[in-house]
Amino acid sequence: MNLARRVFLKATGLFLLSLGLKPSGGVLAKNESPNFLANPQALKGRRWAMAIDLKKCKPDCQDCIIACHWAHNVPSMGNPKDEIKWIWREPLAKAFPGQGLESVNSPWANKPVIVLCNHCANPPCVRVCPTQATFQREDGVVMMDYHRCIGCRFCVAGCPFGARSMNYRDPRPFIKKINPNFPTRTKGVVEKCNFCVERLAEGLLPACVVACPEKAIIFGDLKDPQSEISQILRARFPIRRRPELGTQPQVYYLT
Amino acid sequence: MLEKAFHGSRSYWFLITLLLLGIVIGFFFYLKQLDYGLGITGMSRDVTWGLYIAQFTFLVGVAASAVMVVLPYYLHNYKVFGRITILGEFLAVSAVIMCLSFVLVDLGQPARAFNVLLYPTPSSILFWDMVVLSGYLLLNIIIGWTVLGAEKKMVTPPKWVKPLIYLSIPWAISIHTVTAFIYAGLPGRSFWLTAIMAPRFLGSAFASGPALLILFCLILRKYTRFDPGKEAIQALAKIVTYALIASIFFVAMEIFTVFYSQIPEHKQHFIFLFAGLEEHRFLVPWMWSAVFLAALALLILLYPPFRQKENLLATACAAVFSSLWIEKGLGLVIPGFIPNPLEKVTEYHPTGPEIAITIGVWALGLLILSILYKIAITVKQELES
Numbered sequence: 039m040n041l042a043r044r045v046f047l048k049a050t051g052l053f054l055l056s057l058g059l060k061p062s063g064g065v066l067a068k069n070e071s072p073n074f075l076a077n078p079q080a081l082k083g084r085r086w087a088m089a090i091d092l093k094k095c096k097p098d099c100q101d102c103i104i105a106c107h108w109a110h111n112v113p114s115m116g117n118p119k120d121e122i123k124w125i126w127r128e129p130l131a132k133a134f135p136g137q138g139l140e141s142v143n144s145p146w147a148n149k150p151v152i153v154l155c156n157h158c159a160n161p162p163c164v165r166v167c168p169t170q171a172t173f174q175r176e177d178g179v180v181m182m183d184y185h186r187c188i189g190c191r192f193c194v195a196g197c198p199f200g201a202r203s204m205n206y207r208d209p210r211p212f213i214k215k216i217n218p219n220f221p222t223r224t225k226g227v228v229e230k231c232n233f234c235v236e237r238l239a240e241g242l243l244p245a246c247v248v249a250c251p252e253k254a255i256i257f258g259d260l261k262d263p264q265s266e267i268s269q270i271l272r273a274r275f276p277i278r279r280r281p282e283l284g285t286q287p288q289v290y291y292l293t
Numbered sequence: 294m295l296e297k298a299f300h301g302s303r304s305y306w307f308l309i310t311l312l313l314l315g316i317v318i319g320f321f322f323y324l325k326q327l328d329y330g331l332g333i334t335g336m337s338r339d340v341t342w343g344l345y346i347a348q349f350t351f352l353v354g355v356a357a358s359a360v361m362v363v364l365p366y367y368l369h370n371y372k373v374f375g376r377i378t379i380l381g382e383f384l385a386v387s388a389v390i391m392c393l394s395f396v397l398v399d400l401g402q403p404a405r406a407f408n409v410l411l412y413p414t415p416s417s418i419l420f421w422d423m424v425v426l427s428g429y430l431l432l433n434i435i436i437g438w439t440v441l442g443a444e445k446k447m448v449t450p451p452k453w454v455k456p457l458i459y460l461s462i463p464w465a466i467s468i469h470t471v472t473a474f475i476y477a478g479l480p481g482r483s484f485w486l487t488a489i490m491a492p493r494f495l496g497s498a499f500a501s502g503p504a505l506l507i508l509f510c511l512i513l514r515k516y517t518r519f520d521p522g523k524e525a526i527q528a529l530a531k532i533v534t535y536a537l538i539a540s541i542f543f544v545a546m547e548i549f550t551v552f553y554s555q556i557p558e559h560k561q562h563f564i565f566l567f568a569g570l571e572e573h574r575f576l577v578p579w580m581w582s583a584v585f586l587a588a589l590a591l592l593i594l595l596y597p598p599f600r601q602k603e604n605l606l607a608t609a610c611a612a613v614f615s616s617l618w619i620e621k622g623l624g625l626v627i628p629g630f631i632p633n634p635l636e637k638v639t640e641y642h643p644t645g646p647e648i649a650i651t652i653g654v655w656a657l658g659l660l661i662l663s664i665l666y667k668i669a670i671t672v673k674q675e676l677e678s
Binding site for chain 1: 329330331332336337338339341342396399400401402403405406408409411412414416417418419420423475478479480481482557558629630633634635636637639
């Protein structure tokens, strides 16, 4: 076949153009049916929030941590360098820095409190992420897309609470017992607490809330004035971590 | 013009081989990093950026500094820089390529790097940094290549290149401003949360870049028949002097604000840098070396008879370059993470593979630079003979 150069170029050009047109093909035929069916029992909220009762939380109890880390396949890396954690304990003076608790020898200073992602209403991690791999849902939960994350760790630098962990190596060999109901992660992506969205979708409260033997963790919809969390935040004196930064944490501590 | 890179002296080929060796070694360790993950580096949960991002930040400055030769030459018709403008532009090209490579080797999932383009996110400074850096790379390749090509054919450069040259001037400022914004806009990282960050970046950039350019000029004059001209080198030396003073001034302003206000959260990072926190003093010797080198350089540069002696000038330029490499490299990135938001100090020490990869990227940049300089110098020499 003797194809003229001109014809060949035309055909190539048309072919390349058609590749570019392909995505707009969606307007011709649209599938109206939803991709998945929501569980009718799913818990619905307009602004999920958490309150942690510092009076009830027992210093030597780790039930919430164990429950969360098992539910979400959080590995035990065995060294602080590669450590991955979603919820953990910190001395109160470290979780609330700059309060001067140490200087008055307050017995509260060393009391361990549990810390986790604050699911800020104005999250800096979402703002800085270059791929929207970390994003905020309409109900306020700050989420991670582990398949989109490029592992630049800008969100880790952006988080003023140290809530984010990077998978510095393959985490799977370090998961003691894999929970088949939740995905494991790959090396090179960032992860953190997800407010148990996978449990909310099935009508269950977060794993840490359920696991707490003291009922020290309260979870609910802040936009619903009748919810337990709204009521307890009105009744008690709630504080938040580093409120001066304007990130508006949605995890409250009851003093 | 590319063919000019394939004919060179023995020392040229020795240099090329050496740099290729550096790239191969670096690439070997990069493959290891790909396999194991970023855990192969000294970075940790608390110190999540290290040597790679430190090099990236510093090299953006080197790239931006090309404007210090472009601006006097094209805007003020300062003819003395005519011979070295191309050197500045090609230095920018290789520096930007190094920057982009350092970001790439720092990614946990490099195969997904193009997600930044696939899901453009204007709220992210990193997205903008990618935009301005790639734009600056293109601008300098196009301008440098076109102007050199025209020079080779002994014609005036095409008209369309002039607007691009003018555009490249504010663009150079933008790459370093945007890079500063990566740091300066993060709540809770008090070391970086300062409005002086971008000016400070530009100050140190305009000192370290031209200092490196002077060193290259001196090396080229010694090992090739290319002479950038004494006047051009001295003019660059003046630029380095002013920029170094500005740079020191900006750091001093930072130190005043932090220590006069006495806000512990802001103070602790500087105390960590210059005195150490608890028993952690691993950056202290580096920082004091930077201070000493800057002081030495200032001493030489401020006194004209010293500055005019080219041996002393070379010493001063090496001192400026090393001092600012520390100050705007590890000395800028690491203390942002130390202490961490929970007031914990985590040590950071680069590992062997991390250093090998870093050297590999530098070798890649220097290889590109050697080839580009070789082309530029051969073209200029052929014209003269």
